[in-house]
Amino acid sequence: MEIYLVIMLVLMILGSINSLHAKDLMSAVISLGIVGFGLVISFLLLYAPDLAIVQVVIEIITLTTTIAVIVSATYELEKKKIGYSSGFYAGTILIFTVIILMVVSRFTNILSYFGQHVMRMADIYIKSAPESGSANLVTGIVLHFRAYDTLGEATVLVTAVIGVLTILRHSGKKKDN
């Protein structure tokens, strides 16, 4: 189990590095998709199917939207004649489909059955809440067991502020004549 997780993490890191150094906007976005779908498989390996479902929906929506925007805005498909035959594409799609089906059939039997909710995490939270030293159970969870999640929330807020300042700024914008 550990080795699959390491492979997925290495793939995700390689994908993000490739998206930073890609010459083309489209290939950068596609290699960013590797990171997102690798995260889906990592969530499945870490026994978090709810997060995996959310991540797969988010990833498909954002990737499709971004690719549609890039195709309609910048990418000229006519100029790029890629020299592979259609059999090569069909073979690639077939290989990846088989790999994905194998991974799914191998790792879905470790999950709990559909409709049966597993209360494993909730039990751990309730039993080990006094360990955090916080009388308020919610704060004990938010800042002790799930402090990493809280860091993400605070980072989302900072990113939102940076976005507002960037969109609304007056100096540094190009002025229309």
Add this chain to the structure above:
Amino acid sequence: MISPHGMTIIVKKICQFIAPTIFLFGIYISVYGHLSPGGGFAGGVIMASAFILQILSDGSLLEKLKSERWRLELSESLSIFSFLILAVLGLLLAGTAVFFGNFLPPGKLGQLISGGFIPIGNLIIGIEVCASMTLIFVALIIFKDEESE
């Protein structure tokens, strides 16, 4: 649009009485987050509402707000940075060596100084949320006024 000179003197005086109380209540919610309902996010929004009330009543003097902007940006960035430093300190100092490990002694359950770094984290998040909310409000005023000039 907010007028540059603010509202009447009645509104100004009442807001001068109310805003410090709201600010104090926000600090209370943040610091007592590990004992009573509340926490950093709720307390930070309450603190920001005190600043927003003061700006609304006193009027948007553009020069004054512009000089406050860098201070808000600094406190926001510094607080999120110190939250990260808190996480790395947990990684280094706690016995379990995990990210956000609780490296301070847990203390007695129910007292103000207890729970390790949880009150510190609540206070840091409160400052961060307060600075972010106020910065968004100030940015909306500043850029709108710059546009109209």
